[in-house]
Amino acid sequence: MADIIPFKGTLYNLEKISDPSKVVAPPYDVISKEEQDQLYNSNPYNIIRILLGKDLPGDDEKENKYTRAARTLKEWQEKEVLKKDKNDSIYVYEQEFSVDGQRKKRLGFLALLKLEEFDTGRGSVYPHEYTLDAPKRDRTSLLSSIEANLGPIFALFADEDKSIDKILAEVAKSQPIMDLRDPHGMRNKLWRVSDKEKTERITGLMKKEKIFIADGHHRYEVGLEFSKTKKDPKYGYILTYFTDLYADGIVVLPTHRLIGGLHNDVMAGLKEDLKKDFSVQKIASKNEIRKFLSGASPSEKRFAMYTKGEFTGLVLKDNDLLDVAILHDMVVEPLKKKAKGNISIDFTKDIDYAVKEVDAGRFSLSIMLNATKITEIRDVAFAGKRMPQKSTYFYPKVLTGLVINVF
Template sequence: MAVLKPFRGYHYSQRLIEKGHIGELVAPPYDVISRRKKELLARNPQNIVHVILGKDDSGYQNAAKLFRNWLAKEVIERDSLPAFYVYEQEFTVPRSGEKKVRTGFITLVRIEEFEKRIILPHEKTMPKYSQDRLELLRATEANLEQIFGIFNESTMEVDSLLEENKKRENLLMEFVDFDGVLHRIFRISDTRVIDRIRRLLNPRTIILADGHHRYETSLMYRQEVREKLGDPPGDLPADYVMMTLVNLKNPGLLVLPTHRLIHGLPVERIKDFFKRCEEYFVVHLFEGEESMELFLEQAPPNTIGVYDKVEGTWGCITLRDRRIMDEKLGKEDVNRYLDTSVLHKLVFEEILGIDEETQKKNLYIDYLRGTKDVFQIANEENEYQLVFVMKPTPLEDVERAVHAFQRMPQKSTYFYPKVWSGLIMRLLEEE
């Protein structure tokens, strides 16, 4: 089902890697780069951020020219043999301090329409981001960032093969990012190992963990290319996209919550917030954030922490009865009991009057990833009216959603750490 292919990856030149400069040249995915981080990354004129976020009056044409210039000057070079690339990340879990190692591998994956149920999405997307990535792909004709996918292989044989090939002679690069995550890339060019991994994953499906917009972009781009060429038989470069794949059973696979912060609503919509929640929720109020956080850690399912900054009140809301969600979303909706579904439907739509279309436009809602201190943000940022403290979505809920071919609300999951951009790249025109 899932068709994988090794490739001759592009990466920053060996001389730059050997000088220890690689950490100054690569970047997180485009959608998690804040303005401040972009400024820091952009201090190096050869950092990949100048391309992936290089939109100007030309669109991405100037960014594409810059990338081609790096290729011409051998700032970026190509490997001599097709390979899979082991991608290892060592990290500390935010807040808990637990040490983990997540291992996957970078490969090309044949693009499939979602209807075939080979590549499976799990979250709703926002179309404007897909269009932006399509502009970049058209201009560069390159995969500069990896889509992050997960597969379920309970024997762990793929993981064992990856571990066996974490040899010093296979090490291509390593660096520590500004969040303290250690990244290592190893090459696997042994055709026997590559073929074994391909056979193990061929009957399996891939869940999109991160990069839904980039995958939708690849679908659109493939269609454009095939229409332009008259839909020829056989594979084209545009039929494949670069992914990092990680086993669902890998002990380093971690999902963190994404908190929600409300701003700009008319004050009358916020007034008496906790009182209005009582229609659907059991409400617990607290003296401060510490007691609220302690309660939230041991709270029953469908409990969400809330800071009403307008009235200076901390509390938790717990869904009174799951039959409420049966009625609101229908029993056929497998995501109806998710905390994010409860929040978006009952709180955002019913209580605050932020309908689904407005939610898609992000007019009143900001999202805060679980690596950041939501309590600090709640206390320090004056623009926010309500802060919703979320629990992480369990991986089994992700599997349930994709197998039912239903999408969770946007930003229901935050897989940590992110797979970085510019480590391994791929030019579509040269295959």
């Protein structure tokens, strides 16, 4: 069902770039202002200058970060800092990383995916999260200006018999064309597969697969709408990273919530309000949070709440919703209603940060939760449903700048 094709990737020319780790970047939507500055300063050819440009005084419709991105891409191509491959290829990509002290590897591949409307039951591409208009406007402006996919969307498929994994693993025994450690110490290896027999084998096997988008919902929807404005069929495909959803290297991290702007009267009655839906118990310290959360049985939903100086465990009394949906429907929305909408919400993967921000007075409380299971995300996607924003954080992120798709 999934229609994928090999393509002529545009890659950094290693004869011009001695250290490729200095020119790649994470996906645009996880880059902080501080990291943006660091990437700008790391190398004059870092992909950040196209991916996430800076607004400058005097910018207007004719001169802005999007027009500068297009000009920069063209200049780098003319200087052969970026070079397009001569043959259609699929690119095998492996990441080595650590989670909770455990070493893991994730193996996948980069190819082009045919864009299609989301159609539950008949389609081959399924989303799992809602999108927002502002990021889509930004990415539409960039795509319209540069006419290139800088970083891949991240898609998962069920390689149950490991037929594709076996091909990728065989390729990964050879010498990679790129081998680098990113700024976070993660090892990234890339192989080019131009052999037609291998690429046709992979694309043929993928025809039977349904896939769901792990990361890149905004870019997918932007790409789909952009393709409708073009007659050339080449615009009907998007750069995509594919990997097996059952692989050991698939890691989903929890995204904890911080809520600010709650007045004393709301905070005073908070615990009693929560007792309607949750069993409430005391957690001794921050160090006990992970133990409490991980102690949940398969049918149990647990959360940990921190208000200044106090840790509280919450166990849902009776519900079969996903953790993130419970948190949204039974905690966040009622608080928003009580505060008449005047609250701030932030997200973090770091429990220490979630506690520190409350102690510093920047937020009223934080709520920690377990990660959503990969099978839960799959079931939501294939049922044609969507989860709240920031429900999932797939780790590690796929680097931007390893392979680019220039139309």
